[in-house]
Structures are given as structure tokens and as C-alpha cells.
Amino acid sequence: MLTPPEQFGIVEPGLYRSDTLHPSHFPFIRSLGIKTAILLTPELPSRAMSNFFEENNIRLIDLALGSWKNNSSSNSNNNNSSATDGQGQGASSGGGGSGAGEGASGSNTASSLIPSIPAAPFQTSWWKPLSEELIKDGLEMVLDAKNYPIIVMDTSGIHEIGTFMGCLRRLQHWNFSSIIVEYRAYAGNKARYVNEQFIELFDVDWITLPESLPPWWIEQEQMWREEEEEREMLLCQEAEQESRRNVERQKLQQQLQGN
Template sequence: MLTPPEQFGIVEPGLYRSDTLHPSHFPFIRSLNLKTAILLTPELPSRAMSNFFEENQIRLIDLALGSWKNNSNSNSNNNTDATGSGAGGQGAGGDSSTSGTGGGAGGGGGSGANMFTLTTPSIPAAPFQTSWWKPLSEELIKEGLEMILDVNNYPIMVMDTSGIHEIGTFMGCLRRLQHWNLSSIIVEYRAYAGNKARYVNEQFIELFDIDWITLPASLPIWWIEQETMWREEEEERELQLEQEREAEAHRRQEDLNQLTIRPSNVTTSS
């Protein structure tokens, strides 16, 4: 029997969201034929989850851990890393083109060609939470969105511990990039969050600068189709507005012409 995670969802074809995985979820996740999994929380995955990704040759990328580690390394008073992460180079869990050179976590030195290593991309040094109201850093969102818009990473799943807060914010920013209106974005966010919804997450989504995102060269089919449809709709709206402006200008010109040629009814008295 296939048991999906509690907060599992299909975002777009080949793009999934989920909370943390447990062994009972593995058969279902295996059926998705994932190529890449992204973690948004600065916590090492469980041994069972790491083994599952290794056995199924799924590249595991912990964006938040990379951001947290970079921020920790930039602090002169940083303590010894308590996560037990290795000090290896580029993770060997994916192919040789894997971006990011963060330390391999949970996999030792990462020297063995077949050894699974958690990949932590090199995100510009910034706190995991840059201020009290930001659930994620902008750098992490940018890095993650560019990854899930690269068709070479598909099929792909994005996870956090609860499946609600970080991932809800992340997907809200994706919806902004897809030209969704804010009301629809908030409805989707609250559908997963329920009574755990946070206003700061919704505020972050609204204020996130989507112009900061650099689109990859190879985009998913669903993105290309949606962008084409959106551009066609924008062109239709522009054409309609132009026609309305021309009609209004024509009406005004007719009114002016009627005022100009209207005979005078003024009579003079002797």
C-alpha cells in the first residue's frame, strides 16, 4: 500500500512538495521516480531518509543547511559544528555537474565515488533568517527557485520539516513568479497551513522581489506553456485597452465636431 506524506502535494507536473519523510512513505516516493530532492530546513535528514535517497540515486540538496553553514563560518565566534557534517568537497550524491561546493554533510570526506553525500550549495553568506519577520533568506529562495525551474533536475521534490511554513513561503514566491494574483497565492498557502498560517510568511511572499530570479536555460514544459499563455493574454489585454482608448478618442472627437458645427440659436434684440 502506497502512503503519501501528510503534507504531500503536486505543485506542477514533475514538481512536488512534502513534509519530512518516514519509512512508511518510501514506497510512494519511489513511485515518483525522483531525480532531485531539496530540503529547506537547516537540519540533517534522518539516516533512513539518507539511505533511501542513496539507494534510489536521488540527489539530495540541503539549501538551508548551506545558508546556515555559510553564515556560521562568517561569524568569528562560531562554535564547532554540532551537526556532524563532513568536511569534504563537492557532494558525490549527484552527477558531476552538481552546483555548489558546500561541505558534504553526513557522508564523511566524500572521497568515494559511490558514497552518498548531502549537497549543500554555496549560498552567499547570509543568516538563515535575515530578520525577525523573514522565514527564509532571499538568497535561499533565489537559489531554490532557479533549481526547480531547471528541467535537468526533474522530477524534483521540495521538503521541509512540517511541510507548511518554509515550503509554503517558497511555493508562494514561485506562484508570484508564475504571475498568480496574491489572493490566489494566499488561498493555496492557507490550504496547507490551516490554523498554523503565519502572517509574516504571507508578507514575505508579497514583498519578495521576483525580478531577482535568473531563469535557467532549460525550463520545464509546464513553465514554457504557462508563460506562453500568459504573454498571449497580456497581448490580448493590451490590444483591448488600445481599442478602448481609440474608441474613447473617437467619441471625444465626434463630440467636439458636433459642438463646432452646431448652429447658433442666439438672437439679437434691436
């Protein structure tokens, strides 16, 4: 039986949200074919969750810690480390090369533990649930079709992720009232006004769209542009009609004054 996480939700095709995963959720998550997992909270993932991602070749991005973990690169580093160990042992059996072999092995082992991006937590203002930098980086990852399917997670599945998804909805041109309705649908009585305020004030112009956008984004943007063009056309027609009415009023006033 497949058991989804309590706060699991489908945001868009191939884009999911969730709270922390537990072993009982793994079969369900595996069925989604997830390629990338993004963590928004600074807590380190559990060993079980890390092992699950590695076993299923899921790229884990711990965004709040500023650390990235690419399983393919980790496996490559491990293979290089093993090869170096073998060379060190061979040199040792040949005599005189033990120290060099052990030194190279230690160096590779240490380098495999260093993330590809230096670990440095994003700094936030005292009232902000997340930093603008984290939201920017996360949204640009979510809008990159190369990362799909994606699951975005935080500890509770409510606060950080609710703020993050609210900013995404802003970028999708959602009405702010609709954004808050969705946020509160997940948050319930745990909703925070400060999160809603952050969503409202977030500057969506700061986001740089990647070259490869997901199909759902392209389709929605096209629909939005068509609606905007139609709205502008209607406004122009209304302005022209109002202009004609004003001209007719002026003519009528002139006729009345002439009589």
C-alpha cells in the same frame, strides 16, 4: 499500499512538495521517480531518509544549510577512498610504505565528508521566514529541467515551503489572492501573516531563469504572453474608441454653439 506524506502536494508536473519523509512514505516517493530532493529547513535529514535517497540515486540538496550532497560524487569519493586503502595496505605489506598509505586514505576520507559548497546557513532578518538568497537559489533549481522530477520539503510542510511556493506562484504571474488561498489551504489555522507578507514583497525580478526550463513553465509563459498581448490590444481598442467618442462630443458641442 502506497502512503503519501500528510502534506504532500503536486505543484506542477514533475514538481512536488512535502513535509518530512518517514519510512512508510518511501515506496510512494520511489514511485514518483524523484531525481532531486531540496530541503528548506536547517535540520539534518534522518539516517533513514538519507539512506533512502542514496539507495535510489536521488540528489539531496540541503539548501538551508548551504550544503549539497550529490550521491554520484559521494560514491566516487568512497571508491577512491577504498582504492587508496588498498594501495596503502599493499605498500605496508611491501614494507616502508604504511605511513604514506594511511595518510592518503585519511585525506580522501576527510575530503569525502566535505560538501561541494561550504556549509554556511543563510542569514535572515528577524521577521523573515526565509532569506531572499535561499528563495532565489531554490527557485532557480526548481526551474531547471535538468533536476526533474523534484520534491521540495521542510519539516512541517507548511511554513518555509508555503513561502517558497508562494514566491514561485508570484513568478508564474498568479493573482496574489489566489496565492494566499493556496498557502492557507495547506497551512490551515497555522497560517502566518509574516509569510504572506514575505511572498507579497519578494522581488521576482531577482530570479535568473536557467537555460533549460521545464515544459510546464514554457507552456504557461507562452499562454501568459498571449494573454498580455490580447489585453494590450483590447486596451488600445478601448483607447481608440474613447478618442473617437471625444471627437464626436467636441463636434456636437461646436454644432450646438453654432446654432
